[in-house]
Amino acid sequence: MSTFTTEALMAFNAHYARIIDDDQVEQWPDCFTDDCLYLVTTDENHRQGMQAGMIYADSRGMLQDRISALREANVYEHHRYRHLVGLPFVVKQEAGLAEVETPFMVARINRNGTTELFATGRYLDEMVRSAAGELRLKQRIVVCDSQSMDTLLAIPL
Amino acid sequence: MSTFTTEALMAFNAHYARIIDDDQVEQWPDCFTDDCLYLVTTDENHRQGMQAGMIYADSRGMLQDRISALREANVYEHHRYRHLVGLPFVVKQEAGLAEVETPFMVARINRNGTTELFATGRYLDEMVRSAAGELRLKQRIVVCDSQSMDTLLAIPL
Amino acid sequence: MSTFTTEALMAFNAHYARIIDDDQVEQWPDCFTDDCLYLVTTDENHRQGMQAGMIYADSRGMLQDRISALREANVYEHHRYRHLVGLPFVVKQEAGLAEVETPFMVARINRNGTTELFATGRYLDEMVRSAAGELRLKQRIVVCDSQSMDTLLAIPL
Numbered sequence: 001m002s003t004f005t006t007e008a009l010m011a012f013n014a015h016y017a018r019i020i021d022d023d024q025v026e027q028w029p030d031c032f033t034d035d036c037l038y039l040v041t042t043d044e045n046h047r048q049g050m051q052a053g054m055i056y057a058d059s060r061g062m063l064q065d066r067i068s069a070l071r072e073a074n075v076y077e078h079h080r081y082r083h084l085v086g087l088p089f090v091v092k093q094e095a096g097l098a099e100v101e102t103p104f105m106v107a108r109i110n111r112n113g114t115t116e117l118f119a120t121g122r123y124l125d126e127m128v129r130s131a132a133g134e135l136r137l138k139q140r141i142v143v144c145d146s147q148s149m150d151t152l153l154a155i156p157l
Numbered sequence: 158m159s160t161f162t163t164e165a166l167m168a169f170n171a172h173y174a175r176i177i178d179d180d181q182v183e184q185w186p187d188c189f190t191d192d193c194l195y196l197v198t199t200d201e202n203h204r205q206g207m208q209a210g211m212i213y214a215d216s217r218g219m220l221q222d223r224i225s226a227l228r229e230a231n232v233y234e235h236h237r238y239r240h241l242v243g244l245p246f247v248v249k250q251e252a253g254l255a256e257v258e259t260p261f262m263v264a265r266i267n268r269n270g271t272t273e274l275f276a277t278g279r280y281l282d283e284m285v286r287s288a289a290g291e292l293r294l295k296q297r298i299v300v301c302d303s304q305s306m307d308t309l310l311a312i313p314l
Numbered sequence: 315m316s317t318f319t320t321e322a323l324m325a326f327n328a329h330y331a332r333i334i335d336d337d338q339v340e341q342w343p344d345c346f347t348d349d350c351l352y353l354v355t356t357d358e359n360h361r362q363g364m365q366a367g368m369i370y371a372d373s374r375g376m377l378q379d380r381i382s383a384l385r386e387a388n389v390y391e392h393h394r395y396r397h398l399v400g401l402p403f404v405v406k407q408e409a410g411l412a413e414v415e416t417p418f419m420v421a422r423i424n425r426n427g428t429t430e431l432f433a434t435g436r437y438l439d440e441m442v443r444s445a446a447g448e449l450r451l452k453q454r455i456v457v458c459d460s461q462s463m464d465t466l467l468a469i470p471l
Contacts, residue, residue, distance in 0.1 A: 014244035113305030148427030171401035270462030
């Protein structure tokens with residue numbers, strides 16, 4: 001019996017996308033383990049092995065700080081976003097740990113009503129289970145396909 | 158054992174999108190129960206608790222009338238659409254009823270060959286089973302992310 | 315027990331999209347049986363029953379030749395692509411063979427960083443199992459929604 005079924009991975013990503021897009025982003029850090037790596041980077045940087053990225057956080061506390069800052073800046077007033085998370089590909093799984101790659105597209109809906117394809121890329125995940133048995137991200141490296149994502153800094157991907 | 162598995166919900170949405178996009182839209186009302194709610198609205202309206210929307214129907218008969226009108230008007234000649242329905246998130250399930258939220262993106266392909274992101278949003282569903290055991294929508298509220306969707310009235314979302 | 319579960323079909327498509335988008339395209343022909351049909355066409359051609367298309371191959375060898383030619387021409391330097399493959403709809407399944415329809419969207423990420431919706435459509439598949447039990451495409455007809463896809467010839471869809 002596989003510990004990380006496709007069904008469980010998809011349910012996790014459905015939850016992940018929903019809390020970001022539907023304005024419950026305070027729950028977002030709870031998708032991660034205490035000790036974690038969340039990195040948003042480009043494909044070019046990633047190929048060169050650079051750990052630097054547009055966003056870097058290595059603990060859940062840093063993710064919480066980030067959300068607080070975004071709330072204070074009223075970032076969420078400006079646009080809406082919609083994630084569509086694709087089919088997960090399990091690269092490897094061992095006792096208690098799964099490496100998973102999952103593609104995504106994110107649309108941005110501007111205040112004037114126009115919609116555009118904002119970002120595409122893939123998640124490089126390491127997933128574990130919490131004591132309560134729930135899936136958690138020990139690592140999510142968000143590798144964006146585009147090189148130029150200056151406005152990306154606003155929301156979690 | 159869960160009555161509404163992710164697999165069953167995805168199979169339902171695969172069917173739902175296919176009949177709309179592949180010109181079998183006469184089957185679309187059969188996705189709903191006799192007594193149903195189908196509402197297309199914006200996120201802003203939905204937050205304010207308004208039941209009004211760009212499309213409102215509270216019976217399968219109204220949905221059938223709508224499709225007949227669209228056929229007569231040859232609406233389907235003008236564009237093609239392509240739905241990509243995301244991963245379902247089960248909010249709650251009780252005996253025989255599931256509340257599910259599912260994101261979607263819809264592309265519009267114009268006659269001149271250009272393709273654009275036409276609509277994004279989420280389905281707020283109440284799903285039941287028919288006497289024959291098939292999934293049916295007792296409610297599908299289509300909450301569009303964009304505020305301005307005047308041309309939306311044409312096709313089912 | 316069903317031979318071609320939704321889970322198995324989704325895992326196959328996750329693999330298929332990943333090798334194309336993440337530059338492992340040499341593995342792409344291995345998704346097909348030796349004797350196969352891979353056709354990229356438009357909805358209009360497909361409705362008229364035309365077997366002609368923008369790309370036509372009827373063996374795995376032809377697919378391999380195609381990839382070699384693309385590599386030599388450095389086609390992959392120019393753009394990146396991102397496939398999002400939707401939910402599979404099983405039209406029919408018999409002993410050892412499944413007919414499946416699956417929608418897709420493909421984004422193109424240009425060198426200057428802009429991202430656009432490049433293609434949408436559906437896969438019309440016939441799936442079998444290899445001797446080792448792995449899913450293989452005996453047929454994948456890629457029916458594009460748009461009529462005008464001249465630049466499509468570059469990458470596999």
